[in-house]
Amino acid sequence: MTKYLLSLLLLALVFPLRAQETPAPDTAKTEAKEEKKKSPFKDYDKVITKDAVTTEGLFKTHLVGEKYYFEVPFSRLDRDMLLVSRIAKIPANLGGGYVNAGSKTNEQLVHWSRMNNAIHLKSISYSNVADAELPIFLSVQDNNYAPLIMAFKIEAFNPDSTAAVIEVSELFTTDVPAISGLSNQVRTTYKVRNLDKARSFISRMASYPENVEVRHDMTFVATEPPSNSRTGTISLQMAQSLYLLPETPMQPRLHDPRVGWFTIRQIDYGSEALKADQKTYLRRWRLEPKDPAAYARGELVEPVKPIVYYLDPATPEKFRPYFRQGIEDWQEAFKAAGFKNAIIAKDAPTPEEDPDWSPEDARFSTVRYVASETRNAVGPSVSDPRSGEIIESDIIWYHNHLRSYRNRYLLETGAANPSARTLNTPDEEIGEMMRRVISHEIGHALGLPHNMKASYAYPVDSLRSASFTQKWGLATTIMDYTRYNYVAQPGDTGVRWVRMLGPYDIYAINWGYRVIPDASSPAAEKATLNAWVREKNGDPVYLFGGTNSFDPSSQTESVGDDPIKASTYALANLKIVAPNLAKWTATAGEDYSDLEELYRELLGVWSRFAGHVTTNVGGVYEKLKTTDEAGYTYTPTDRAEQKKSVAFLNQHFFTTPEWLLQDEVTRNIGPSGVVTEIRSLQERQLNNLLRMDRLTRLIEQEALYGRTVAYPLTEMLGDVRRGIWSELTPGKDIDAFRRNLQRSHVMRLAQLLKEDAAKRTDVSAAVRAELLNIQAAANAATARYGSGMVRNHLRDIVALVQETLEVE
Structure with missing residues (x-):
């Protein structure tokens, strides 16, 4: 060995x-x-090749060939982000014309998180919350498990292994409900079958420091599309905006329904209340004083970060001063809240000044001027669902909205305002209207909803005063739909025609934006906020009311504190406009299309004025209160006012409007259609007057307050019948307009029987009695009319009532 x-x-x-x-x-x-x-992962340079088109910001985005990638930094995982879905381009008539380009379809808080070899995109809800230190926080998490929007395979890691590369093409080219532009209702209406992936693609993707923007076109196969039916498709472009939310949320402010505000809601399971406590917070910008000590002393100070709106470079030069004014009009309101230069208008920088500036960058809020036939303007904003902090906002002015204001200006003020009697409204007057529209939309973007009670604070006759209207405007807030002074009569010189900011705007901005220095929580602010409301208690100038169907003091497009008086003045003005309409809209060498458009709108204005009076019937005034305030929240309209309202409708709306039947109009806009259109409008108001909820309120008011205080249902129905069928007793001629209205009356009563069939309330009893009264009166009057259409009409009415009662 x-x-x-x-x-x-x-x-x-x-x-x-x-x-x-x-x-x-x-x-x-x-x-x-x-x-x-x-290894399941590829080398970075094999995925993101040298040919990649890259943008850098919140995430790096890459386009390689036809594939789109996000490079998700691990530092961004599990961070709160907001994903907002909007329709950027829309087919004609989608949603019946009530959906516009720019309409928001979804807004959700999301998290990107890693699960083994994949990145998950989850939709996170802050609707249910609890303090993380409380035991119940665990239960809130377990019972509000976040749904997964999509999972993405990690393709590679960036060179320093601080980010994961994922392909996101599928998110934007497949039918993902969380970011789709088509709701289930829309899909049902147009019989949408599926998304055609071959005709769906990403058109643009870009990253900015605080957001990522994606535009993607989607084509759906549909049996009954809203337009271009031969194509069998609905194509739209979606805009997806992903925003990084602040790491530390802004301190929320609790909402008080007595002061109008857009809000967010959360259910607080950690509350000491013996229930799941709903907390409602204001949506508002984060305004903090640069000099807190000076602010606390009551001095005006600038905010750390002012609200800045940039004007779209596409805005016509002549309108830019009005847009700037519309934005900066709110500076006065913010001064009441202790801030100077709180909101500023700027021109967008030129490409030479800042080549990286983009209106899609979330750091920049813009007023966009959109070349579109849409007749509208909108003031949306994006807010943090954790706190209500508004992150950014884009006001949209659609070019054709100019047409709406020109037309309304002519129709509603032309009788007393000579400069409105033209299709070529002077630039300074159109500019003033645009300024006020922008102010209104900025108000929305600041957090303020419509306040339809604001116009009711001013007496009707005060709107005929130059000194009053020039100082106080047409309503207490720009947030009401009090667009024009349609009350002022010929000879009332110097009055204000167009709305403006008012005292309520100053009050609301102070209430929502003033910093309360010693309050370190929403609860600590509550006593001060309540005291500010109590200071104005009882003063109609500072009341808030949204649109509803029952309150005569909270109506859209109305002016003044008396609908009957205001509509009486308004009709007097329309009766001056109608015979002059052909002359005021004539342009040499042009056809009658402008006249037709204005006439159709004139009919709509006439109907709207009637609707303001209709609301008095079964009306209930709403005055929002807290339990420590005296008085009642709901008060029924006075009996005499209700009865007077029915009389007004019978006299001014349920009669044949001969003043609207001008030969210069009806014989130039078409061979037929006017009779049908007037029937449609009269029928709409009659159906509105005889609406089930209105009739039910009349029954309840009589039950609670008695016949001497309330306007009984049977009395109201009888007053309507006697007005609509007034020709029968003396045997007067019944023209085509009245015959149409009488048929509509019987058909509406028949419909009420159907609606009430299951419950069989007093409505059925009262309506059946009315049908029998009509049948008897028509049968008795038939012989007085000999032969002809009136006799045929009455026989038909008798048969129609009989058929209704037999079926019922």
């Missing part, structure tokens, strides 16, 4: 070079190669 070992040693010494030529295998390198073969 010893000899054998010595021999081996000698061989090693003699042949050392041979041993170097055949080295032992490198185990580490072999293992690395084998590991690389097993």
Whole structure:
């Protein structure tokens, strides 16, 4: 054995070079190669090649060939982000014309998180919350498990392994409900079958410091599309905006329904209340004083970060001053809250000044001027669902909205305002209207909803006063739909025609934005906020009321505190406009299309004025209160006012509107259609007057307050019948307009019987009695009319009532 070992040693010494030529295998390198073969991840440069088109910001985005990638930093995982879905381009008539380009279809808080070799996109809800330190926090998490929107395979890691590369093409080219532009209702309406992936694609993707923007076109196969029916498709472009939310949420402010505000809601399971406590917070910008000490002393100070709106470079030069004014009009309101220069208008920088500036960058809020036939303007904003902090906002002005305001200006003020009697409204007057529309939309973007009670604070006759209207405007807030002064009569010189900001705006901005220095929580602010409301208690100037169907003091498009008086003045003005409409809209060498458009809108204005009066019937005034305030929240409209309202409708709306039947109009806009259109409008208001909820309120008011205080249902129905069928007793001629209305009356009563069939309330009893009264009166009057259409009409009415009662 010893000899054998010595021999081996000698061989090693003699042949050392041979041993170097055949080295032992490198185990580490072999293992690395084998590991690389097993790895599910590719090399970064194999995925993101040198041909990639890259943008840098919140995430890096890459376009490689036809594939789109996100490079998700691990530092961004599980961070709160907001994903907002909007329709960027829309087919004609989608949603019946009530959906516009820019309409938001979804807004959700999301998290990007890693699960093994994949990145998950989850929709996170802050609707149900609890303090993380409380035991119930665990239950809130377990009972609000976040749904997964999509999972993405990790393709590679960036060179320093701080980010994962995922392909996101599928998220935007497949039918993902969470970001789709078509709701289930829309899909049903147009019989949408599926998304055609071959005709769906990403058109743009870009990253900015605080957001990522994606535009993607989607084509759906539909049996009954809203337009271009031969194509059998609905195509739209979606805009997806992903925002990084602040790491530390802003301190929320509790909502008070007595001050109008857009809000967010959360259910707080950690509350001491003996229930799941709903907390409602304001949606508002984060305004903090640069100099807190000076602010606390009551001095005006600038905010750390002012609200800045940039004007779209596409805005016509002549309208830019009005847009700037519309934005900066709110500076006065913010001064009441202790801030100067709180909101500023700026021109967008030119490409030479800032080549990286983009209106899609979430750091910049803009007023966009959109070349579109849409007649609208909108003031949306994006807010943090954790706190209500508004992150950014884009006001949209659609070009054709100019047409809406020109037309309304002519129709509603032309009788007393000579400069409105033209299709070429002077630039300074159109500019003033645009300014006020922008102010209104900015108000929405600041957090303020419509306040339809604001116009009711001013007496109707005060709107005929130059000194009053020039100082106080037409309503207490720009947030009401009090667009024009349609009350002022010919000879009322110097009055204000167009709305403006008012005292309620200043009050609301102070209430929502003033910093309360010593309050370190929403609960700590509550006493001060309540005291500010109580200071104004009882003053109609500072009341808030949204649109509803029952309150005569909260109506859209109305002015003044008396709907009957305001509509009486308004009709007097329309009776001046109607015979002059052909002259005021005539343009040499042009056809009558403008006249037709204005006439159709004139009919709509006439109907709207009637609707303001209709709301008095079965009306209930709503005045929001807290339990420590005296008085009642709901008060029924006075009986005499209700009865007077029905008389007004019978006199001014349910009669034949001969003043609307101008030969210069009806014989130039078409061979037929006016009779049908007037029937439609009269029928709409009659159906509104005889709406089931209104009739039910009349029954309840009589039950609670008695016949001497309330306007009984039977009395109201009888008053309507006597007005609509007034020709029968003296045997007067019944023209085509009245015959149409009478048929509509019987058909509406028949419909009410159907609606009430299951419950069989007092409505059925009262309606049946009315049908029998009509049948008897029509039957008795038939003989007085001899032969002809009126006799045929009455016989038809008798038969129609009989059929209704037999079926019922």
